[in-house]
Amino acid sequence: SQQGEEDPQALSIQEGENATMNCSYKTSINNLQWYRQNSGRGLVHLILIRSNEREKHSGRLRVTLDTSKKSSSLLITASRAADTASYFCATDRWGAQKLVFGQGTRLTINP
Amino acid sequence: DVKVTQSSRYLVKRTGEKVFLECVQDMDHENMFWYRQDPGLGLRLIYFSYDVKMKEKGDIPEGYSVSREKKERFSLILESASTNQTSMYLCASSLRTGSPQRIYGYTFGSGTRLTVV
Numbered sequence: 001s002q003q004g005e006e007d008p009q010a011l012s013i014q015e016g017e018n019a020t021m022n023c024s025y026k027t028s029i030n031n032l033q034w035y036r037q038n039s040g041r042g043l044v045h046l047i048l049i050r051s052n053e054r055e056k057h058s059g060r061l062r063v064t065l066d067t068s069k070k071s072s073s074l075l076i077t078a079s080r081a082a083d084t085a086s087y088f089c090a091t092d093r094w095g096a097q098k099l100v101f102g103q104g105t106r107l108t109i110n111p
Numbered sequence: 112d113v114k115v116t117q118s119s120r121y122l123v124k125r126t127g128e129k130v131f132l133e134c135v136q137d138m139d140h141e142n143m144f145w146y147r148q149d150p151g152l153g154l155r156l157i158y159f160s161y162d163v164k165m166k167e168k169g170d171i172p173e174g175y176s177v178s179r180e181k182k183e184r185f186s187l188i189l190e191s192a193s194t195n196q197t198s199m200y201l202c203a204s205s206l207r208t209g210s211p212q213r214i215y216g217y218t219f220g221s222g223t224r225l226t227v228v
Contacts, residue, residue, distance in 0.1 A: 033217075035216075040199075040224070041222060042201055042219035042220050042222050043154075043219045044219070045216035050214065097208055098167075099144075099217060102153060103152070
């Protein structure tokens with residue numbers, strides 16, 4: 001069962017611009033996580049935000065969570081060519097011990 | 112550097128063969144997972160294990176089985192491979208989630224791209 005739905009499916013921007021990706025989900029969650037996947041490789045954990053948190057920062061990444069709207073956003077500031085990848089949100093419910101992933105946003109940074 | 116290692120990067124098997132995909136982690140993680148990834152469908156959970164010899168079905172367990180005889184190793188078995196099992200297979204591990212303060216991200220392997228012909 002799909003939980004997270006990312007929007008947009010694909011995003012293409014110029015290097016140096018900011019990139020914003022959104023994630024919506026359907027049921028109550030314990031936490032929400034964002035992952036990056038470079039082409040043909042495994043996923044890399046970027047950031048985790050708990051259900052009682054509203055915003056978190058990690059370097060050039062900023063994540064927000066709005067549990068009333070069941071949505072999250074990932075902002076990458078001052079994008080670089082190396083940020084080109086697919087980005088996935090994932091959620092779990094308390095006690096479930098497992099993440100459910102969305103279908104991802106394909107981000108392309110043009111030099 | 113901690114990691115999850117999947118035994119094969121690319122694999123080609125024939126229809127009807129029994130296929131073993133191996134995954135080993137060196138982080139002493141309790142939880143281990145097998146996902147498959149297909150274009151347009153994202154990542155779908157096949158099986159997961161939260162302890163040695165324990166297993167739970169995910170969303171798409173049909174045609175698959177798993178084995179976890181040791182904490183560090185989680186094997187995915189395709190009993191009789193079929194062409195619709197051609198996919199990217201991703202193994203992941205994590206510490207067991209405890210209190211609300213103890214929530215952890217997953218560490219993924221590099222994936223095995225399986226082609227069944």
